[in-house]
Ligand code: PEP
């Protein structure tokens with residue numbers, strides 16, 4: 001069902017008027033984790049000033065260590081929804097288990113399935129049963145074929161509102177947090193009809209690489225760029241080293257808008 005052969009036209013996933021897969025290139029920005037109303041509001045206002053409509057933020061965080069901040073859970077989703085409604089934005093947030101689907105349907109506009117759950121088949125089947133946009137991230141060490149099959153699980157249940165997200169894969173290279181597989185973008189666009197997003201934050205794990213990799217992603221045909229922004233990354237409860245602060249976010253956006261003009 002995800003195959004381009006079966007379905008030659010691009011699938012457009014529309015999120016409150018913002019169309020992913022339509023040929024327009026969008027930006028999904030926001031903090032790694034929801035920490036407070038004030039934190040989310042500050043990011044949302046900066047995004048609004050840039051004309052952006054898609055805000056990300058984790059309420060249920062899949063952390064490598066059980067002793068790290070696990071997210072605010074329900075309270076985090078409520079904060080996201082409140083800010084999104086005040087500012088006029090759509091929200092994307094990750095869930096970790098099928099038990100969270102019900103609240104996610106209520107509070108989010110797009111449900112994110114993270115890299116660690118790309119092959120959580122029960123979760124994929126559950127989100128496949130609803131008519132809700134799903135942002136599916138590539139697994140930590142998943143091949144493109146495995147990634148496409150994970151998306152197939154969702155479509156097989158009837159939900160074709162799936163957005164694929166390349167977020168880097170684990171290789172022997174240690175200079176970056178993961179290795180961004182930029183060629184996955186044209187391969188996924190060729191093999192499937194689904195929109196493709198590139199997450200420059202989790203793939204590189206380096207602030208100094210966000211701008212050049214985002215330019216590469218736009219040039220190669222990504223439908224959207226995802227990156228993390230925090231009002232004060234030095235005190236962030238997760239991914240402190242790799243989130244942009246607000247002045248850096250504006251510089252990033254201004255630079256990418258100028259770059260898009262030249263494409
Ligand atoms: C995230 O986007 O918040 C996240 C945890 O990313 P990933 O699943 O790609 O590691």
Ligand code: MN
Nearest residue numbers: 032228238239
């Ligand atoms: Mn993060």
